[in-house]
Amino acid sequence: MATVGRALLILALAVALYGIAASIYGAVRGRDEWVASGRRSIYAIAALVTGSFAILEVAFLRSDFQFATVASHSSTTTPTFYKAAAAWSSQEGSLLLWLWLLSLWASLVLFATRRQLRRVAPYATAVLLGFAAFFAALLVFLETPFALLAAVPAEGAGLNPLLRHPSMMIHPPMLYSGYTLFTIPFAFAVGALIARQVGAADWIRATRRFALGAWLFLGIGILLGARWSYAELGWGGYWAWDPVENASLLPWLTGTAFIHSIMIQEKRGMLKIWNVSLVLATGTLAILGTFLVRSGILDSIHAFGASTLGVPFVILIAVLIAASIGLVVWRRAELRSENRLDSLLSREAIFLLNNLVLVAMAFVVFWGTFWPLIAEALTGTRRALGPPWFDTYTVPLAIVLVLLSGVGPVIAWRKATVSNARRNFMLPVLAALALGAVLAAFGAASRPLALAMFVCGAFVVASVGQEFWRGVGVRRAMTGEKPLRALRSLVARNRRRYGGYLVHVGMALLFVGVAASTAFNDARDVRLAPGQSVRAGDYEFTYERATSRISTRDGGLQKISFGAVVDVRRDGRHVTTLRPERGYYPSRDLSGLGPVGRFFEGEATSEVGLKAGLRRDIWTAMTPDIRRLLPTIEEGDRVFSAAAGKLSPQLEGQALGVALDGIVKKYLADRPEATFRVITSPLVTWIWIGAIVVFLGGLIALWPGPDAARRRVAARYAARVAEDLGRA
Amino acid sequence: MPPARKRKIRLVVSLSAAVVLACALVFTSVSASSEAVTPSELAGAKAGASYQLTGKVVDSSVRTTNGGVDFRVRDRNGTSSVPVEYKGAIPDPFKEGREVIVTVRKEGATYVGERDSLVTKCPSKFTEDATQRNS
Numbered sequence A: 001m002a003t004v005g006r007a008l009l010i011l012a013l014a015v016a017l018y019g020i021a022a023s024i025y026g027a028v029r030g031r032d033e034w035v036a037s038g039r040r041s042i043y044a045i046a047a048l049v050t051g052s053f054a055i056l057e058v059a060f061l062r063s064d065f066q067f068a069t070v071a072s073h074s075s076t077t078t079p080t081f082y083k084a085a086a087a088w089s090s091q092e093g094s095l096l097l098w099l100w101l102l103s104l105w106a107s108l109v110l111f112a113t114r115r116q117l118r119r120v121a122p123y124a125t126a127v128l129l130g131f132a133a134f135f136a137a138l139l140v141f142l143e144t145p146f147a148l149l150a151a152v153p154a155e156g157a158g159l160n161p162l163l164r165h166p167s168m169m170i171h172p173p174m175l176y177s178g179y180t181l182f183t184i185p186f187a188f189a190v191g192a193l194i195a196r197q198v199g200a201a202d203w204i205r206a207t208r209r210f211a212l213g214a215w216l217f218l219g220i221g222i223l224l225g226a227r228w229s230y231a232e233l234g235w236g237g238y239w240a241w242d243p244v245e246n247a248s249l250l251p252w253l254t255g256t257a258f259i260h261s262i263m264i265q266e267k268r269g270m271l272k273i274w275n276v277s278l279v280l281a282t283g284t285l286a287i288l289g290t291f292l293v294r295s296g297i298l299d300s301i302h303a304f305g306a307s308t309l310g311v312p313f314v315i316l317i318a319v320l321i322a323a324s325i326g327l328v329v330w331r332r333a334e335l336r337s338e339n340r341l342d343s344l345l346s347r348e349a350i351f352l353l354n355n356l357v358l359v360a361m362a363f364v365v366f367w368g369t370f371w372p373l374i375a376e377a378l379t380g381t382r383r384a385l386g387p388p389w390f391d392t393y394t395v396p397l398a399i400v401l402v403l404l405s406g407v408g409p410v411i412a413w414r415k416a417t418v419s420n421a422r423r424n425f426m427l428p429v430l431a432a433l434a435l436g437a438v439l440a441a442f443g444a445a446s447r448p449l450a451l452a453m454f455v456c457g458a459f460v461v462a463s464v465g466q467e468f469w470r471g472v473g474v475r476r477a478m479t480g481e482k483p484l485r486a487l488r489s490l491v492a493r494n495r496r497r498y499g500g501y502l503v504h505v506g507m508a509l510l511f512v513g514v515a516a517s518t519a520f521n522d523a524r525d526v527r528l529a530p531g532q533s534v535r536a537g538d539y540e541f542t543y544e545r546a547t548s549r550i551s552t553r554d555g556g557l558q559k560i561s562f563g564a565v566v567d568v569r570r571d572g573r574h575v576t577t578l579r580p581e582r583g584y585y586p587s588r589d590l591s592g593l594g595p596v597g598r599f600f601e602g603e604a605t606s607e608v609g610l611k612a613g614l615r616r617d618i619w620t621a622m623t624p625d626i627r628r629l630l631p632t633i634e635e636g637d638r639v640f641s642a643a644a645g646k647l648s649p650q651l652e653g654q655a656l657g658v659a660l661d662g663i664v665k666k667y668l669a670d671r672p673e674a675t676f677r678v679i680t681s682p683l684v685t686w687i688w689i690g691a692i693v694v695f696l697g698g699l700i701a702l703w704p705g706p707d708a709a710r711r712r713v714a715a716r717y718a719a720r721v722a723e724d725l726g727r728a
Numbered sequence B: 001m002p003p004a005r006k007r008k009i010r011l012v013v014s015l016s017a018a019v020v021l022a023c024a025l026v027f028t029s030v031s032a033s034s035e036a037v038t039p040s041e042l043a044g045a046k047a048g049a050s051y052q053l054t055g056k057v058v059d060s061s062v063r064t065t066n067g068g069v070d071f072r073v074r075d076r077n078g079t080s081s082v083p084v085e086y087k088g089a090i091p092d093p094f095k096e097g098r099e100v101i102v103t104v105r106k107e108g109a110t111y112v113g114e115r116d117s118l119v120t121k122c123p124s125k126f127t128e129d130a131t132q133r134n135s
Helices: A002-029 A032-061 A068-073 A080-088 A091-112 A121-142 A166-194 A202-232 A243-268 A272-295 A310-330 A347-379 A387-407 A418-441 A448-479 A483-493 A495-519 A627-642 A649-669 A685-702 A708-727 B003-032 B039-044
Strands: A522-528 A533-536 A539-553 A556-570 A573-578 A581-584 A604-607 A609-611 A616-624 A674-682 B034-037 B050-057 B063-065 B068-074 B081-087 B099-107 B110-113
Touching (some): A002 A091, A002 A121, A032 A068, A032 A080, A032 A091, A068 A080, A080 A091, A080 A166, A091 A166, A091 A202, A121 A310, A166 A202, A166 A243, A166 A272, A166 A310, A202 A272, A243 A347, A347 A387, A347 B003, A387 A448, A387 B003, A448 A495, A495 A674, A495 A685, A539 A649, A539 A674, A556 A674, A573 A609, A581 A616, A604 A616, A627 A649, B039 B081, B050 B081, B081 B099
Antiparallel strands (some): A533 A539, A539 A556, A556 A581, A616 A674, B050 B099, B068 B081, B099 B110
16 A cells, blocks of 8 residues: 555656646646646645545554554554544654645635636646645655555554643644645735736735635644643643744744735735735745754754755745745836825724734744854854743733734724724723733732733723624614624624634733733742642642552553642642642663563653643642662562563563552552642633634634625626636 | 825834844844853853753763752763753653753853753654664
8 A cells, every 4th residue: 555655646746747837838828728727736636645645544543564654653552543643743744744735725725716816826826736746746755654664563663642632633733734724825926926916906815714724723733732732741831932833933923914914905905015025924934834843953842853854945945035035026016005004093004013013023033043043154153042032022022912903903994083092992991901000909010011911901802892892782773683693693794803803802811821821920849758848829739649550551551650649728728639640651662671661661741730720720740759669670670581481471461460560559658759840820721711712713704704605606707707708 | 294204204213123123133142042052062161151952861860859850961973971950840751862952051060950941852753763664
């Protein structure tokens, strides 16, 4: 099957190259049949890559260790769900996933626009096929997922236990969907520039939903990664300003900017150069994000190991940048604004300011991420910037951004009058200031930036709430509907607008959660013996007793866990009992390890003890001190090594079980010390609640409105008339 | 004020703000950054200066301490190593032989890790080819 999988990829590469030629030839010569053939190439690639991906998935599900990637990323004991998801935990598997998603999304957009954008679509098709050809070539020539092992192992290395978390399995497909979807507006922008159609907004309208989808998927992917980090890793944080994390944030920031600024082009015919530059930059940054994980040019905890992909990606990115700049300069005459900014007190001005802040944030993140390379080029010494540097710039910018997200939705287009501003902002400003005064009185003034974020967040919630309130009021007055029905109809009739408002509320909640949990958390690292306590915030954590257990799966030992029962009290009153653990998975690599010792030398993972709440999270992780067990483990190794070959495998397995059971009981009897990290952190839950609100708002904005079907029929009719006129 | 003049003033103000911010960015990047080094490059380290150390945890060098861990870090492809005393969060994947990044300051003969600065290579990416391939 590996041969078939590889053959499908080779065929996909050939079809992509043919499709590029067909699309360009069709566009230049005005031959519709060639254009259609180019478009169908994408559908064919989607089918071929789906077949290839299915073969890889089946290999994972069947634990076919002849496939090198299956042997190194899965095992027979890996749960089925994780076997399926392990396909994209490798370099080659993740590249195949990228290509597969690209082919699916590109097929969808080209099918949806098959009767529109007749001059732009062929070039956009060629660009999308160009991306497909690039990734197919990588998979065919450099990183094949269908490499076979000369000697088939009886068991695979298994998926790293840390990755066995549902959000970690969905995180890569979400990120890659975001990246691949951002190539769609990029491709159509290039098409519009080549076809001299960039001034018109129809290419923006045709791809807007895909841009919003990209933004949403990438955002969800980033947040799922953050959630996994918080709930699964033993450090209690959710963002580390790591280069690879930053790389995913860059296209999201510029994508957020252009989702807003394209509205100005649609409404007022302004900011055309800015918009097309943002779209092109976002597409290029999406490729940069994909590249950074694979290149090894920056020291990142998330980067793949040594790779040969650096040079091809650098060439691709250089081509994208050069072509983007060249096209914008070439078509600058078509990109002149039709209108000018009438007033700084207008929605256009606020959107522009929002764009400047987002681009400034993106630039700061880009600069900080690439500073090691910039410094090395300038001084010959590689230097790195830590989280405090990023916080210095991004925190104030985020505060301004949240403030603007409350102003933008309610301020008038063109020019807002003083009375209009007073009417729209009086209540939200008063509500936000009142909340700020209360919070300051309760001690929040000690962290002025956090307090500013709370005030701005409250302002956003109040201003958007006021918009909903007024909208429902107007609707009720017009139709006499009951409040909930009026709210439903209001949102259903203006999905994009009210979905967008919800996204703003969600972002405000998310940023408030980040500000509170960063500024007011209390984290302690301490070594405790049973009975000892540590204080964090208003809470007292007491290590009551040790725990230990052996987990089995399919008749085999899965992991040995050593943990603790931690009693949490506030003012002497019991609040909760936490049970953090550290699980030790057996090592698959048996070289140099004893029969008993190997059960303690594999991957170790933390099971966090977490009491999440709307007001505060109480979080703990622990690392047991197993040094006292080492003599027993070494003794076990000696005994079992001496008995090797003298016992039947069944008897040896039983004896090993008894020995491990003894070690687990000894751990409890020793009353062991352990190192704890305890954290009390306010409002963390609001980060996840905010994310859910953003997701819901995004879905509402993406959902086709009731007039979408009418528009589709009108577009089809217009296309038919154009065809008939062409024939005549 | 004529609109053209208004636009010119806005442009000058915006460009000035951008230049000031860019200068601040460059200045703070230089002053706040730590030199990224490998253990062998730490030979000439200055006491008190901050370095971002990258390397592999030496086998049998890890000792648990109160609230942290002591270990040695060696070059990725070499044997030159330095001792590190670290307190703070210890990432789950941290173990002997793993690649780590930690911000350190030289204090006497040892290097003291900055709190919570220790990171270990993401477990999803340990994809060095340990197996013989036959494609």
